[in-house]
Amino acid sequence: MSRSLWRQASSEAKLLLIGIPVAIWTLLPIYHLVLFALSPRGQAVTGKLWPDHPTLDNFAVVFHQEHHYLLHFWKQLWNSVLIAVAAGAITLCIATAAAFAISRLRVRGGRTIMNLALFTYFIPAAFLAVPMYKTMGNYGLLNSQWALILAMVTIATPYAIWVLKQASDKLPLELDEAARIDGATPLQLFRLVYLPLMLPSMVAVGTYALLLAWNEYLYAFLLLSDDRSTTLGVALGSFLSADDSPWELLMATGLLYALPPAAIYYAFKRYMVSGLTAGAVKS
Amino acid sequence: MSSTLALDSAAKPGRQSAPAGPTRPRLSPWQAWGIVLIAPYVLVFAVFVLYPVAYGLWLARHPASYVHLFDDPVFVRTVVNTLVFLIIGINLKMLVALFLSGFFVRTRWWIRWLSVLFILPWAVPSIPTILSLRFMLNPEWGVINTTIFRLTGADGPNWLNNPQLALGLAILVHIWKSLPFWTLILVAGRLAIPGEMYEAASVDGATTWQKFRFITWPSLQTLYLTSSILSMIWTLGDFNSVYLLTGGGPADQTHVLATLGLRYLRLDLVDLSMATVVCALPFVLPLVYFMMKRLSR
Numbered sequence: 001m002s003r004s005l006w007r008q009a010s011s012e013a014k015l016l017l018i019g020i021p022v023a024i025w026t027l028l029p030i031y032h033l034v035l036f037a038l039s040p041r042g043q044a045v046t047g048k049l050w051p052d053h054p055t056l057d058n059f060a061v062v063f064h065q066e067h068h069y070l071l072h073f074w075k076q077l078w079n080s081v082l083i084a085v086a087a088g089a090i091t092l093c094i095a096t097a098a099a100f101a102i103s104r105l106r107v108r109g110g111r112t113i114m115n116l117a118l119f120t121y122f123i124p125a126a127f128l129a130v131p132m133y134k135t136m137g138n139y140g141l142l143n144s145q146w147a148l149i150l151a152m153v154t155i156a157t158p159y160a161i162w163v164l165k166q167a168s169d170k171l172p173l174e175l176d177e178a179a180r181i182d183g184a185t186p187l188q189l190f191r192l193v194y195l196p197l198m199l200p201s202m203v204a205v206g207t208y209a210l211l212l213a214w215n216e217y218l219y220a221f222l223l224l225s226d227d228r229s230t231t232l233g234v235a236l237g238s239f240l241s242a243d244d245s246p247w248e249l250l251m252a253t254g255l256l257y258a259l260p261p262a263a264i265y266y267a268f269k270r271y272m273v274s275g276l277t278a279g280a281v282k283s
Numbered sequence: 284m285s286s287t288l289a290l291d292s293a294a295k296p297g298r299q300s301a302p303a304g305p306t307r308p309r310l311s312p313w314q315a316w317g318i319v320l321i322a323p324y325v326l327v328f329a330v331f332v333l334y335p336v337a338y339g340l341w342l343a344r345h346p347a348s349y350v351h352l353f354d355d356p357v358f359v360r361t362v363v364n365t366l367v368f369l370i371i372g373i374n375l376k377m378l379v380a381l382f383l384s385g386f387f388v389r390t391r392w393w394i395r396w397l398s399v400l401f402i403l404p405w406a407v408p409s410i411p412t413i414l415s416l417r418f419m420l421n422p423e424w425g426v427i428n429t430t431i432f433r434l435t436g437a438d439g440p441n442w443l444n445n446p447q448l449a450l451g452l453a454i455l456v457h458i459w460k461s462l463p464f465w466t467l468i469l470v471a472g473r474l475a476i477p478g479e480m481y482e483a484a485s486v487d488g489a490t491t492w493q494k495f496r497f498i499t500w501p502s503l504q505t506l507y508l509t510s511s512i513l514s515m516i517w518t519l520g521d522f523n524s525v526y527l528l529t530g531g532g533p534a535d536q537t538h539v540l541a542t543l544g545l546r547y548l549r550l551d552l553v554d555l556s557m558a559t560v561v562c563a564l565p566f567v568l569p570l571v572y573f574m575m576k577r578l579s580r
Contacts, residue, residue, distance in 0.1 A: 018386050019397055026401050029459065032426060033415040094327060097320040107317025113325065118578060120332050122571040124520020126541035127563065130548050130556045131339030132331070138338070154331040157324060162578070186316035215408040218522045218545075233410045237527065240414070247418055254411025265406035266399075 033258075036251035058252035067249055069239055072227050079224075080214055080231040080257075083145055087152035088210030095157050095205060099164035100194055104176060105186060114165060121158035126218060128155075133222045147223040148231070152216060156209035163208075167201035168194070204271040211261050232257045343557035352558045357546070361538040361559075364450055368525075368539055369518055372454045376462055377511050381503070383462070384469035385495075405463040413527040416456055417443070446536035449529045453537060457524040461517070465510055472506040473499065509577055516570050519563070 038054040065073045098117075102110035132151055133142075141147040171194075179189045195202075217233050224230040236257060239250040352358050387398050404412065419426050420442040428439035443449045480498050489497070522541040525531065531538040531546060538546060540563050547556035 012391075015386065015389060015391065015394070018383075019394065022383065022386070022401065023397055025459070026404060026463075029412050029415045029419065030403055030407065032419055033411055036415070036418070094323045098324040101317040101320040105313050105317035105320070107314060107321050110317070110321065113321060113328075115575065116328060117324070118575050119571060120328070122516055122574050123567065124516060124541065126520040126522040127544070127560045127567070128332075128335060128339075129522075130544045130553065130560070131335035131342075133548070134342070134553065135331070135335040135338055150327075150331060154327055157327060161324065186313050190316075190320075215410075217410055217527070222545075222548075233408065236410050236414065240417075240527075240530075250414065251411070251418075254414060258407045258411045261408055262403070262406045265402075269402075 033251050033254060036248055037255045039248055041246070041248055058248045059256070061249055062252050062256065067246060069235070069246065070249065070253065072235070073232075073253070075228055076230060076232045076235045077256075079145065079229065080233065083148050083152070083220075083231060084210045084214040086149045087156065087213035088206045090149065090153045091156040091160050091209035092202060092206040094153065095160035095164055096195075096198065096202060098157075098161045099168050100190055102161070103165045103168035104171075104189065104194060114161065117158035117161050119158075120154075121162065125155050129218050129222055132219065136223055141223075143224060143226050143229055145224065145229055148216070148220055149213070151219050151223060152209070152213040155219075156212050160205040160209060163205055164198065164201055167198060171197055200271055203268060207264060207268045207271065211264065214261050339557045339560065342554050343561050345554060348554040348558040349562070351552075352555050352562070355555070357535045357538060358543065358559070360536060361540060361543045364537060365519070365539045367450065368454055368457070369515055372457055372518055373511055373514050375454075376458045377465060377507065377514065379458070380462055380465040380469050380510075381507065383466045384473050385499075387466060387470050388473050402463045402467070404460050409460055409523045410527060412460070413456055413523060416452075416459075417528055420452065443529055444533050446533060449533065450537045453525045453528050453539075456528050457518065457521055460524065461514070465514060468510055469503065469506065472503050476502045509574075512570055512573055516567065516574065519567060 035051065037058055038056070039051040040053060040055050040057065061067060062070055062073055065071055098113070101107040102114055132154075136142050136147040136151070139147075141150070175193050175197075176189060179193055184192070214231075215233065216231075217237060220231045221234045221237060224234065227235070232253070236250065236254055239245045387394060387401070418424075420428075422428055422439065422441040422444070425442075427442070431437065431439035440448060442452060476498065481494055484494050484498060519539075520541050521539075522545075525537060525539050526542045526545070529537045531542050535546065540559060543559050544556040547553065547559065
C-alpha cells in the first residue's frame with residue numbers, strides 16, 4: 001500500500017520535473033512582457049519578480065497617444081482590425097466558392113488548380129515578399145491598404161481552399177444527388193446544403209486568415225511605409241529604431257496587440273486545433 | 284468565354300441524358316457555375332502569384348547577378364547560417380516535441396492546464412514576444428544580464444553582438460515559438476494509437492523504452508518525418524525570428540535566406556534579392572514536391 005503510494009509520488013515528481021521547466025520556458029518572455037507593461041517608467045529593470053507599484057499608466061499614455069512613437073496608435077489599431085477583417089472575409093468568400101467548385105461541382109481543371117494552390121501554400125511566403133513588393137509597385141498599390149489585404153488573401157487562400165475541400169469531400173454525395181433530383185440549381189445546393197454543413201470549417205478558415213493578416217510583419221512593413229496607413233505590428237517594430245526606446249510603452253502596446261489574437265485563438269481553439277491538425281499533417 | 288465553351292460542349296445531343304452520375308456531372312449549369320465560382324481564385328493566382336513570380340524570375344535573368352551574389356561574403360555566410368538553422372533548429376525542436384508529446388498525453392489535471400498555457404507562444408503574435416526576448420537579452424539592462432550580475436558579480440555576455448550566440452538565440456526563439464504547434468501535432472498522433480497496445484505490452488512486462496521503441500515510434504514515424512519536412516519549409520520562411528531579434532546583425536553575420544532578400548532590397552539590388560530566391564529553389568522544391576505528394580494522396 002505505502003509502496004504503491006511511494007511509487008505514485010515519485011512518478012508525479014518526475015512529471016513535475018518536466019512540467020515546471022516547460023512552464024518557465026513557455027511563460028518567461030510573456031511574463032516579462034506583462035511585467036514591463038505594468039511597471040512604472042524606469043522601474044521594470046530592478047530585477048524584481050513583481051513591481052512594487054504596478055500601474056496602468058503605460059496604457060493611459062498609449063491610449064492618449066502621448067509619445068512620439070504612438071502618435072497614430074488608434075489609427076494603426078484600426079488599420080490592423082480593418083486589414084485583418086477584410087483579409088479574413090475575402091479569403092473566406094474566395095476559398096469557399098473555389099472549394100465548392102472543385103469538390104462538389106467537379107469543375108474541369110479543378111484538380112490542377114488545387115495542386116497549384118497547394119504549391120503556392122508550400123513556397124515560403126518570405127520568398128515571395130520582394131516580388132510581391134515590386135508587383136504592387138507596378139500595380140500602383142504601394143502604401144494602399146489594399147496591397148496588404150490582397151497580399152494576405154493571396155497567402156491565405158491556398159490553405160483555406162485545401163482545408164475546405166478536405167471537409168467538403170467528406171460530405172456524402174447522396175446529398176447532392178438528392179438535391180439534383182429535386183431540381184435544385186447549383187446555387188441552391190451551395191446555399192442550402194453546402195454552406196450550413198461547412199460552417200465549422202469556415203469558422204476555422206476565416207479565423208486562420210484573420211490571424212494571419214493581424215500577425216503579419218514582413219509584408220505589412222514592405223507594403224505600407226506611411227505611419228498613418230501601417231498596422232500596429234509594424235509600429236511596434238519601429239520602436240527598435242532608437243536605442244532609448246520607451247520599453248514600458250512598447251510592452252504595453254505589444255500586450256494590447258497580442259490580446260485580441262490570443263483571445264480569438266482560445267475562443268475558436270476547438271475549430272482551430274482540428275483544422276490545423278488536419279491541414280498540417282495528414283498521416 | 285471559357286464558360287460558353289463549357290456550355291456548348293455540354294449541350295451536345297445525347298449528353299443531356301437524365302441526372303448524370305454525381306461523380307462526374309456533365310450538365311452544363313453545374314460546370315458553368317463551377318467556372319464562375321473558381322474564377323476569383325484563378326484571378327488572384329494569376330495577378331498575385333503568377334505575375335510576381337514571372338516578374339521576379341525576369342529580374343533575376345542576368346548571369347551577372349549570380350556572379351555578384353556568389354562574390355558577396357554575406358551570401359555565403361547566409362547559406363551556412365540557414366543550414367545551421369535548419370539542421371540544429373528542426374532536429375532539436377522535433378526531438379523535444381516528440382518527448383513533450385509523451386508528457387502531454389498523461390492524464391493529470393495540472394497537465395491539462397499546462398497544455399493550455401503551453402500553446403501561448405503559438406497563439407500570441409510573434410512581434411511583441413520576440414521584442415520582449417530581445418529586451419531580456421539587452422547586455423546592460425536586460426533581465427538576463429542583470430540577474431547574472433547579481434548572482435556572480437560578473438558582466439554577462441553581449442548576447443546579440445556575437446554572431447554565433449545571436450544565431451543560436453534566433454534558433455531558440457524559433458523553437459520557443461513553434462514548439463507548441465509540433466508538440467500538439469505529435470500529441471494528436473500519439474492519441475490515435477490504441478491504448479490496448481500499451482496495456483498488452485505492460486502485461487508482457489515491457490519497459491517504457493520498449494513501449495516507445497516498438498509501439499509509439501512505429502506509429503509515429505511517418506507523422507514525425509512529414510512534420511519535419513513541413514517544419515523545414517516553414518523554417519526556411521521564418522523571417523521574424525531572425526529579423527526581429529538580430530536584424531541580421533551584427534555586421535550582417537546572422538542573416539538567413541528569408542531575411543537576405545530584404546537586405547538586398549534595401550541596398551537597391553533587387554536582382555540579387557531575386558537571385559537569392561532562385562538559388563534557394565533547388566532546395567525548396569524537392570521538399571514542396573514531397574509535401575504535395577503526401578497531401579494529394
